Amino acid sequence: MESPCILVCAIDPKTGFCFGCGRTSAEIANWIRYTAEERREIMDCLCGRLEQVERKPRRMTRRRELAQSRGGMPSRAATFDENTGEG
Numbered sequence: 001m002e003s004p005c006i007l008v009c010a011i012d013p014k015t016g017f018c019f020g021c022g023r024t025s026a027e028i029a030n031w032i033r034y035t036a037e038e039r040r041e042i043m044d045c046l047c048g049r050l051e052q053v054e055r056k057p058r059r060m061t062r063r064r065e066l067a068q069s070r071g072g073m074p075s076r077a078a079t080f081d082e083n084t085g086e087g
Contacts, residue, residue, distance in 0.1 A: 001032070001039075002036075002039060002040075002043070003021075003031065003039075004021040004022065004023065004043055004046055005020065005021050005028075006020045006021060007020065008020025008021075009028075011024075011025055012053045012054065014053075014054060015049070015052050015053055017049045017050070017052065017053050019053055019055060021046060021050075022045075022046035022047070022049035022050040022053070023042065023046065023049075027042055
């Protein structure tokens with residue numbers, strides 16, 4: 001079964017969309033009940049939804065820094081500036 005889940009399961013309180021996949025909590029809960037056509041219709045909307053989700057950059061922690069140095073974190077995390085709050 002096709003699924004947009006990327007295992008980043010948290011709902012943005014502003015939009016009601018999952019930070020990872022863009023689905024609503026109701027869509028996530030009912031995903032296996034939908035037909036293939038219904039799932040495709042939802043998946044066609046997800047890119048637009050994800051653009052609405054406000055993601056704050058993660059701060060650099062020692063754990064993230066170590067993981068990144070070992071090749072386990074995206075380079076975006078390394079660019080976070082704690083002074084400006086921008087990543």
